[in-house]
Amino acid sequence: QLPDGMMPFNDVSGDTHDDGEKKPEFDKAAVLKVLREENADADTYYTSETANAQAEALDAYFGKAPKGLDSSDENRSRIVTNDIGDTINWLMPSMMKPFLGSEQFITCDDDGLDDGDPTLIQSAEFLRYVFFKDNPGDEILHDFCFDGLLQKIGVARVYWEDPKPKPAKTMSGVTAEQLIKYAQDPEYQILGVEQDGDTGADPDDGDNDGDEQPQGPQQQAQPQPPMMPGQPQPGQPEQQSPPDGAQPPMGGLLAPPQGQPQQPGIMGIQPQQQQAQQTAFLPTFTVQVQRTPRVGKCRIEVVPPEEFRVARRAKKLKDAYHGWKFQALLSDLRKDHPEEMMDFASTKASTKASTSDIESMTDPRIQARFEDTGWISRSDDGKVWVHIEYCHLDPFGQGEMKLYRIKRVGDTFLEFDQVDETEFVTWSPIRVAHRLIGAAVSDPLMQIQKVRTALMRKAMDSLSQSLQPRSAVAKRAIEHDATLYDRLMDHSVGDVIELDTDDVGKAFASIATPDVSPQAFAALEQWDRRSEEASGVSRHSMGVQPQAITDTKGGIENLQAASNSRIELVARWLAYALQEILDKSLRLIATHQDHARIVKINGKRLSIDPRRWSDEMTVTVNVGAVGESREKQLVYANAIMAVQEKIVTGMGPDNPLCGAKELRNTIAWSLELMGRKDAGAYIKEVPEDYRPPDPPPDPKVALEQAKLQSQQQAEQAKMQQAMQIKQAELQMQQQSEAARMQHEAALKQAEAQFNQTLAREKLEADMQARQYEADRKAEQDALRREMEERIALANAESQAVLARQQLAAQIELEQWKFSMQLKMQREGHSASAHATESKTAEIHLQKNRPGGRLDA
Numbered sequence: 001q002l003p004d005g006m007m008p009f010n011d012v013s014g015d016t017h018d019d020g021e022k023k024p025e026f027d028k029a030a031v032l033k034v035l036r037e038e039n040a041d042a043d044t045y046y047t048s049e050t051a052n053a054q055a056e057a058l059d060a061y062f063g064k065a066p067k068g069l070d071s072s073d074e075n076r077s078r079i080v081t082n083d084i085g086d087t088i089n090w091l092m093p094s095m096m097k098p099f100l101g102s103e104q105f106i107t108c109d110d111d112g113l114d115d116g117d118p119t120l121i122q123s124a125e126f127l128r129y130v131f132f133k134d135n136p137g138d139e140i141l142h143d144f145c146f147d148g149l150l151q152k153i154g155v156a157r158v159y160w161e162d163p164k165p166k167p168a169k170t171m172s173g174v175t176a177e178q179l180i181k182y183a184q185d186p187e188y189q190i191l192g193v194e195q196d197g198d199t200g201a202d203p204d205d206g207d208n209d210g211d212e213q214p215q216g217p218q219q220q221a222q223p224q225p226p227m228m229p230g231q232p233q234p235g236q237p238e239q240q241s242p243p244d245g246a247q248p249p250m251g252g253l254l255a256p257p258q259g260q261p262q263q264p265g266i267m268g269i270q271p272q273q274q275q276a277q278q279t280a281f282l283p284t285f286t287v288q289v290q291r292t293p294r295v296g297k298c299r300i301e302v303v304p305p306e307e308f309r310v311a312r313r314a315k316k317l318k319d320a321y322h323g324w325k326f327q328a329l330l331s332d333l334r335k336d337h338p339e340e341m342m343d344f345a346s347t348k349a350s351t352k353a354s355t356s357d358i359e360s361m362t363d364p365r366i367q368a369r370f371e372d373t374g375w376i377s378r379s380d381d382g383k384v385w386v387h388i389e390y391c392h393l394d395p396f397g398q399g400e401m402k403l404y405r406i407k408r409v410g411d412t413f414l415e416f417d418q419v420d421e422t423e424f425v426t427w428s429p430i431r432v433a434h435r436l437i438g439a440a441v442s443d444p445l446m447q448i449q450k451v452r453t454a455l456m457r458k459a460m461d462s463l464s465q466s467l468q469p470r471s472a473v474a475k476r477a478i479e480h481d482a483t484l485y486d487r488l489m490d491h492s493v494g495d496v497i498e499l500d501t502d503d504v505g506k507a508f509a510s511i512a513t514p515d516v517s518p519q520a521f522a523a524l525e526q527w528d529r530r531s532e533e534a535s536g537v538s539r540h541s542m543g544v545q546p547q548a549i550t551d552t553k554g555g556i557e558n559l560q561a562a563s564n565s566r567i568e569l570v571a572r573w574l575a576y577a578l579q580e581i582l583d584k585s586l587r588l589i590a591t592h593q594d595h596a597r598i599v600k601i602n603g604k605r606l607s608i609d610p611r612r613w614s615d616e617m618t619v620t621v622n623v624g625a626v627g628e629s630r631e632k633q634l635v636y637a638n639a640i641m642a643v644q645e646k647i648v649t650g651m652g653p654d655n656p657l658c659g660a661k662e663l664r665n666t667i668a669w670s671l672e673l674m675g676r677k678d679a680g681a682y683i684k685e686v687p688e689d690y691r692p693p694d695p696p697p698d699p700k701v702a703l704e705q706a707k708l709q710s711q712q713q714a715e716q717a718k719m720q721q722a723m724q725i726k727q728a729e730l731q732m733q734q735q736s737e738a739a740r741m742q743h744e745a746a747l748k749q750a751e752a753q754f755n756q757t758l759a760r761e762k763l764e765a766d767m768q769a770r771q772y773e774a775d776r777k778a779e780q781d782a783l784r785r786e787m788e789e790r791i792a793l794a795n796a797e798s799q800a801v802l803a804r805q806q807l808a809a810q811i812e813l814e815q816w817k818f819s820m821q822l823k824m825q826r827e828g829h830s831a832s833a834h835a836t837e838s839k840t841a842e843i844h845l846q847k848n849r850p851g852g853r854l855d856a
Contacts, residue, residue: 026395038321045312054151055364057442060084066450077460083449084442094567095145098623110617125601126608135300143302148429152440155303156425158584160592163293172286192288295595298585306365314436323389337414344412390422427577429570571623579621637670653692661686
């Protein structure tokens with residue numbers, strides 16, 4: 001799949017469309033000529049001028065002696081100061097800290113959405129997941145930053161990788177349920193299935209010898225395919241599928257007919273034993289599957305600077321010719337581009353390596369990077385040089401230059417696509433106006449390292465000569481004693497040198513060389529300061545103790561801030577490059593990911609569907625405060641937290657300045673600064689619908705209100721008590737009079753109701769008696785007819801059940817006979833013993849026959 005605006009190579013070739021229309025053609029020779037000229041210009045510039053500077057920087061980083069200072073004298077110092085290596089190694093943590101120390105360094109923005117919208121937060125979290133989980137984000141950031149600091153330019157490539165099949169794997173012991181899941185999953189393709197030979201022990205034998213179940217000759221000749229639910233066995237008529245949760249015993253041969261209930265026991269086996277047998281005989285399979293993910297992934301990789309090509313006078317990457325020249329396996333190219341690679345193999349140039357290809361392997365940057373390995377020329381190593389180039393062309397003569405992406409091997413085009421943007425991103429730590437490739441941090445340190453190396457060598461030589469002074473020996477003394485010279489060169493402590501002369505001063509004398517190392521070390525200190533000025537990395541930011549410098553604490557902090565401001569500027573250029581990388585990643589994901597993807601972010605499984613994202617969404621990379629240490633940022637966080645606590649305490653949790661959510665964010669920030677990335681393990685997130693409770697009332701006001709309320713309640717209680725006593729006396733008099741009158745009326749009414757009820761009950765009793773006799777007679781007639789029907793139906797069902805059980809018994813007897821024959825053949829039993837056991841089994845079967853013995 002190609003991004004929006006890309007046109008496949010076949011659309012610009014001379015082939016025909018499916019509808020018969022002729023496709024537009026272009027002059028491949030003219031395009032190839034332009035590419036060769038641009039490539040030659042880029043090679044001349046990038047593999048000669050820039051390559052030498054980059055190779056020299058690599059040599060200096062690895063501590064190789066600068067040119068012009070190589071010494072062949074073994075008695076002289078060969079020390080090399082590693083100024084560039086130390087500076088780069090001290091810069092790397094400061095450069096990577098803003099991007100690795102915070103979880104919020106990536107944010108997304110969209111003019112159509114408010115800040116803090118869940119879509120923006122989710123897209124930022126998914127981009128961080130793509131950068132650090134789908135891709136090795138730490139390695140990418142390190143290599144991208146390292147190349148820029150040391151070699152003037154860092155190059156990254158952002159592209160979409162279509163889903164590719166994973167290597168096939170074989171699994172054994174797969175159940176039928178698991179096999180169905182693999183068959184229904186669109187990401188899995190089943191390449192082969194075989195039923196396992198051992199499906200369990202025979203429950204009839206009672207032993208666990210691992211023998212397979214008996215099979216007929218045809219079943220032994222060829223393996224049976226796996227049986228899916230509802231699928232009939234080969235050679236047998238299709239049967240009705242059993243109800244849900246039921247497994248037909250013995251492959252469905254003994255299953256009851258459709259619509260009839262299964263008997264609680266068959267052949268003397270209880271339902272629990274039947275279920276155990278079915279579980280023991282469930283088949284398992286050996287399956288070979290291959291997984292192909294449904295969704296591709298956005299890939300990010302860092303391109304080695306020696307493999308990148310760019311035009312000589314490039315100002316911006318999108319407007320200049322640039323490309324990537326690398327080696328690829330012929331087998332991979334033939335797999336991806338079979339037709340084009342056949343054309344390439346048929347050309348004469350495919351058998352020869354070009355001069356530029358050989359020069360690429362002998363590039364000084366490669367020699368400097370792998371100085372211990374070297375390069376061995378091979379006649380045929382199965383690889384070929386591939387070019388991925390971006391160039392503005394007008395291949396159809398339309399009068400408009402457009403950007404094209406070309407992938408070729410020699411003169412053979414593998415891909416030729418029109419695109420909207422390049423897949424490469426570059427950066428330089430020190431920008432030079434109107435120039436793509438700026439300067440590296442190592443550039444101003446090259447001469448400084450050379451000077452410091454020369455001074456350090458002189459200082460060490462001077463110190464060595466002062467510690468081991470030279471000696472002047474009289475020639476006559478050496479001629480008189482041949483061993484005198486060797487004994488003088490021996491500097492053993494307390495050694496005695498014998499002289500055959502009375503005047504020792506005339507025999508030899510020591511010549512002391514003045515020690516000039518202090519002056520040399522003072523000069524080195526001067527060049528150290530110059531190195532700090534040139535690189536922007538001071539000893540204060542390298543971890544030097546402040547006590548070693550005679551300055552105040554505030555002065556030290558100012559020096560550190562001034563030094564780190566240079567680092568922060570370089571980090572901003574790196575942030576802009578990372579922002580461009582993530583912008584390209586966002587557009588690729590929104591263009592190509594056409595399915596929702598389940599990922600785990602911050603311990604939660606989320607469904608990410610970029611199809612809902614807007615095309616106008618942008619990415620911002622937030623560079624942290626590089627000039628501030630982690631401890632200082634923690635002090636700031638604690639100070640902000642203290643202010644927030646005062647506001648919440650004084651103005652209440654529902655104040656307009658800050659609440660529980662803002663306070664929680666500050667606490668989470670403090671935990672991140674302490675090195676605890678998962679703040680949710682220590683403090684919960686504030687729900688969106690959280691509302692703070694009402695503030696409690698003032699205790700003094702509440703106490704006064706309670707006293708006043710209690711007094712009012714006491715007065716009201718007294719008045720209510722007096723009124724209640726009077727009302728109670730009056731109610732008691734009224735109730736007693738009313739009760740007497742009601743009692744008399746109730747007696748009269750009860751007598752009348754009793755007489756009416758007695759007459760009505762007599763009449764109802766007579767009617768119920770007559771109705772009961774009629775209902776009883778009708779029920780007896782219906783019960784007699786129902787019993788006659790049930791007896792007839794039971795007789796019919798009993799005959800059917802007996803016939804089916806007799807058939808099952810005969811089948812089991814035949815199977816048992818067949819198994820006994822096989823067993824007797826293996827054990828060497830005689831034919832008479834086999835007949836006796838068969839007769840015994842038949843008698844035993846007749847005894848246990850559900851319908852009783854046949855001869856009874």
